[in-house]
Amino acid sequence: MTKDNSLYLGHDQTRNPYRICTWQDKANCAGCGIEDGLNCRFNRGDLLYFLALFSPPAIAAVAGMIRGGFSWWLAGWAGYMVFFFFVWEARILCSHCPYWAEETRVLHCLANYGVIKIWRYHPEPMSAEEKVQFLVGAGALVAYPFPFLILGGEYILAVLTLAGFVSFAFSLKKHVCPRCVNFSCPLNAVPKPTVDEYLSRNPVMRKAWEEHGYQLDSSAGD
């Protein structure tokens, strides 16, 4: 991969070897028409929104497992989360995301902020196998507490956990996935013209996507 920073002399681009516009100086966004259509720059408010969505069902599940007598099994859930977020999901999903392209040890993004990056950035889109793995892995993470809540007789907290995860999924689909820059995620819902516009501004990504069969509409980037 060519690490050509020459296009952005005048800005601190030492951490942006792939020339991803998300990590350019904000001044380079002037004139871009898609800023309002994408969460394409790191914003603490977006991170807090994500955490606020995930916390209620997670808290209900933890409370239910403790009350039901399965406290020790929380270690299994926590361990799986560490493995999933830092290793498995990090490779199959996040390593393809423009947020991952920042050359730092720690991920700065709108959801998994703080993950230590053990994988290199992959500008190409996710493969079909990676999409299936992501859905299976995320499904297992969400499903984990329910057997313990049921076996522990914590039916009300089980229902609250389920309602929280359903609400989390609806909010993601309505407010996060239609604006997320990880376009090849199976949940992504950004319209193709916006994807094409972003790719036309990011030649490293565009080349990798086109090498994997993606075609931009001819008007993109005009």
Ligand code: SF4
């Ligand atoms: S798509 Fe890129 S250039 Fe456009 S506003 Fe977002 S970060 Fe800036």
Ligand code: SF4
């Ligand atoms: S896919 Fe989501 S969680 Fe992963 S790096 Fe991108 S914004 Fe963060």
